[in-house]
Amino acid sequence: ASSDRKIIAFTVSFSSWLLVSSRPSSWKVSTNDGTVITTATFWANLWKTCVTDSTGVSNCKDFPSMLALDGYIQACRGLMIAAVSLGFFGSIIALFGMKCTKVGGSEKAKAKIACLAGVVFILSGLCSMTGCSLYANKITTEFFDPLFIDQKYELGAALFIGWSGASLCIIGGVIFCFSIYDNNKTPSYAYNGATSVMSSRAKYHGGEDVKTANPSKQFDKNAYV
Template identity: 35%
Template structure:
């Protein structure tokens, strides 16, 4: 897995990409027409964007008109709008995942879970960069094609504006951040304790404390087990002794089964008589 410094760099690039795409989506200068006139109230610059059209006059007045009617807009412009909005949403979601997948943060789960989260964030950034590049390239192609094919004078034609440059640069930032995050593979697990401690020291400390607690619990239970075993042995011995005494009593109570010593004593008494 990549180091924390490289991940922070990728997060910064992705953050710049998200801010750039958001600003470029709202900017009105996707294409610009520069007109130079002698009159004071004539426009010197006309700009068109995804959401508004603006005019800048020689007197310093700057006015904009919103494109409120969705049905009157061409289909290509509506698709570009949707792509840029979706790009901003996916990139923002990727930032949330990236904050969980950073190694310098404490949230996000284990070491392996952070790696998978970072890879998911990288995929979101790459997808957002593609969603940003497609409408920017499409819009640039339309502007250049119109500029080269129409017979209008040059002062009435439109050229690519600064918003397109911001869009391409932001897409590059998102792509770079996504590729770096996708390289954050968690790798294979190792059974060596030193690697486990270096990879995730908090987890290793937790396992060590848990193992120590279990050892102490076993040591506390050992005297109780020994005491229970000794009491069980004594109980067995008492039971065995009682059983032996009961057997002897049954044998002595029977007249036909007298002890051998008593039989010999009776024979000697008869001989004496």
């Protein structure tokens, strides 16, 4: 059962890391609907802003300066880079904690490694969740602000995929963390046959060992009858 949980956790966590790493480019979207010819779609992400006309041709422009960006974009960049990096290292660590691999040591060591991978995946999911939520909060604040006169955007598809990937990453990490609990719950048995026999003999002779007992009591007149 523990091995099956680890396989499920690794599948969920690795798939969520792929979702976090490869999302659509549209973090925010704004449409300008007029006639069929003048319809245009404006969209942007953490690295550039683009416009797509009705024919499907896109023109993009990178942000001119990284240091001149708004603070929330820089924070989201750092959080998403951290989420991708943590997910990558978490996938490698999880391979050492799987029971189907020959590396990692004993079962207890593998359980600890799997728990460590779970913590890394949880941190990755939290970074992705925080980055997407911070970006979405900025979009919704500007959209519902009546004093904001610039172009207003709506939530893009990348945010929803990022939230889904972050949730799956956290779920997979939690399942990994339960593997150490399952390993500690499994009882361990040791063979103590000889000890039990000797202790039973000692108990039968009133707590005295056969070797230390009084020879007169062991070899009485009926010893050879």
